[in-house]
Amino acid sequence: MANSGVGVIVNQINRVAIVGGTHGNEFTGAYLIQKFAQFPDLVARPSFETITLLANPNAFAVGRRYVEKDLNRCFLKQDLQDPTLSSYEELQAKSIQDTLASNRDKQADFILDLHSSTANMGLTIILVNSHPLNLKLAAYLSQINPLVRVYRCSFKSIEENPFVNSLCELGFAIEVGPIAQGLLKAELFQKTEELISTVLDYIEGFNQGKIPSFKETLILYDHLSVVGYPKGQNGKIFGMIHPELQDKDYQALNPGDPIFLAFDGKTIIYEGTSTVWPIFINEAAYYEKGIAMCFTQRQQINI
DSSP states (O other): OOOOSTTOOOOOOOEEEEEEOSSTTOHHHHHHHHHHHHOGGGTOBTTBEEEEEESOHHHHHHTOSOSSSOGGGOOOHHHHTOTTOOSHHHHHHHHHHIIIIIOTTTOOSEEEEEEEOSSOOEEEEEESSOOHHHHHHHHHHHHHOTTEEEEEOOOSSGGGOOSGGGGOSSEEEEEEESOOTTOOOHHHHHHHHHHHHHHHHHHHHHHTTOOOOOOSEEEEEEEEEEEEOOBOTTSOBOEEEOTTTTTOTTSOBOTTOEEEEETTSOEEEOOOSSOBEEESTTOGGGGGGTEEEEEEEEEEEEO
């Protein structure tokens, strides 16, 4: 499959890559990779090869999100081509590119990147483009499993995408939560594994010309903006997620609704002019960035 503009016609998927541990303290994906390595028949299908990759082994070994730099921000095309970038994660990104994208005979045609979140994200599929196959697969998954939601964080071009999924036009990230960093939760582990198995079954059906039927509509949550915590002139946070908003990912936030609770007890309301649907609310990994949540726009599209 050519790694070109969105919408290239795909006839056959020959190689699927399942990537976990991109963030070393997100154990669901990392331990699923270990399980699949031990029991490869779980992810084997007749018409394509499945490979598994533990993306950030050093960070996983110490139970940290990253060692020097967020690996899932190291895949900008210009960075991958920059020989002066030499942090552990930058070198790891180049190694992953070599494994999954550089060799035409062995390049991945579809990449699943496994993540977990401390936010109440349920089973979220994160699309980085609008390739028809990605949209159809997302619609199918959300139709057979009402827990699945689809978040689209599209980039104008592959060059602007810093995520692992920039290496391949087909595929997406799977984000599951809520789960604390550095631990496993059996229920989410099993649900993630079931979702992966369903994706692989769909790809097998696609290759055999037997795509399951589905309603050709999809509820999408399109990325609008990131929202920072309230900060004072000294740059320090002076408020937290309001109790009425906590764990309300994918629920409507209307103008005038509480959004933050300041340390002095005052409620800070959402002052926007239109309804939004927040996600990644109170994500622990985003505190270092000062990010409190992401705003999305909910829409239904026809595929």
